[in-house]
Amino acid sequence: MHGPVIAGVNGSAESLDAAEWAAREAERRGRPLRLVHAGNRHPRRGGGSFPERPAAREEAGAPAAERHLGRRALREAEQRVLRAVPGVRVTGEPVEGPATAALLKAGEQAAVLVLGSRGLGGVTGFLVGSVALGVVARATTPVVLVRVGEDAEDGHVPAADGGPSARTGTRDVVLGLDVADPCDEVIEFAFEAARLRQARLRVVHAWQPPSALGLGPGDIALVNDPYRAQEWRGFLSAVLQVWRDKYPEVEVLETVVREKASTALVRAASGASLLVVGRYLADRPVRVRTGPVTHAVVHHVRCPVAVVPHR
Incomplete structure (x- = not known):
């Protein structure tokens, strides 16, 4: 807008x-x-x-x-x-x-x-x-x-002597992305924020293995953490490729972790200039809420948090 x-x-x-x-x-x-x-x-x-x-x-x-x-x-x-x-x-x-x-x-x-x-x-x-x-x-x-x-210095990496500075490079912009349900509005906001700051964009996808109770007889062989992590990395790269092409000047770091999303984002944002997360826009304004991940990060992340609504 x-x-x-x-x-x-x-x-x-x-x-x-x-x-x-x-x-x-x-x-x-x-x-x-x-x-x-x-x-x-x-x-x-x-x-x-x-x-x-x-x-x-x-x-x-x-x-x-x-x-x-x-x-x-x-x-x-x-x-x-x-x-x-x-x-x-x-x-x-x-x-x-x-x-x-x-x-x-x-x-x-x-x-x-x-x-x-x-x-x-x-x-x-x-x-x-x-x-x-x-x-x-x-x-x-x-x-x-x-x-x-x-203040202005908080968005920049420390100076050579370890002190705060507004003249050094900008800290990473962090994007929390659900690869299973990616949203263009959220991704674009994060890429644009990184471009405007001349900052690196760190994209974090957190995943957790399914419960064994939910697996069928033929699914047990899929419970392999290295395989699943590699698969999620492939999905993440595929989702981001069009945005890399649109924003070639933005350096992108892809991170896939086996962890709760809120925990992974709080840790990733500890040295960030901005954290970007999405919030689903419900069709009916009944029991309007932020969602558990967004609720957690807006209470525990210390850098500025951008909450981007999407359908």
Whole structure:
């Protein structure tokens, strides 16, 4: 999609760090950055869309206070991103409605929707709030979660002395790919992210052997780990060949491991600049969820995580 990069801001440290990450992404893509603030996080019963009743006068000050806080959060975020990325084209605006619904509506026109997430420190990853999880589970455009404390140096390999640097090469982009059900939208997002960063793309496919209880009489000879691993590597190479041809400038490293997908991706992303995973778009919005692998990585991976919806 060729829309703007959109970042949700609310004045918190995590949203400011996410806005700065979004500014760098907008610059890479040559797109404008749009900052949005959802001012009505807790609307009155009935949706908050009706004229105020006289009995609700005690709430009259709340919208004005929210608008003031929203304008201040937008100004602070705009100043922050312009200091970090002076050339980015940035606008800011409040959006009405509960935060999750407002961000989802704003994100419909986005190339990427970027949200912040509170870090727990160490290697324990994200503390993902209900708004971020709600957006990730329902968005129809890619959503990137950025942990608090993320800065430009984190996306680059360390300098020769081991210290952080924004002048070294970019860390790998990691793509979690289910070879049995590959999706063009997810693969293309990852290849494009690697191209824009001039980074290597590490594609990870994790597999586990079937339970012996599910094997038929003629299948027992197929339970051979080296054979299965070789077979999965062949499938992975075949799936990626068309994308290698389309993106010849992207160096691709293929990784096939016998392991739970969530475990493999958390480990692979430990030194990455970005992890890309997919999320299935259900035909009916019943019991909307992120899926077990995506749910695990957005809580435990420390680098930014892009969740790309697909059919």
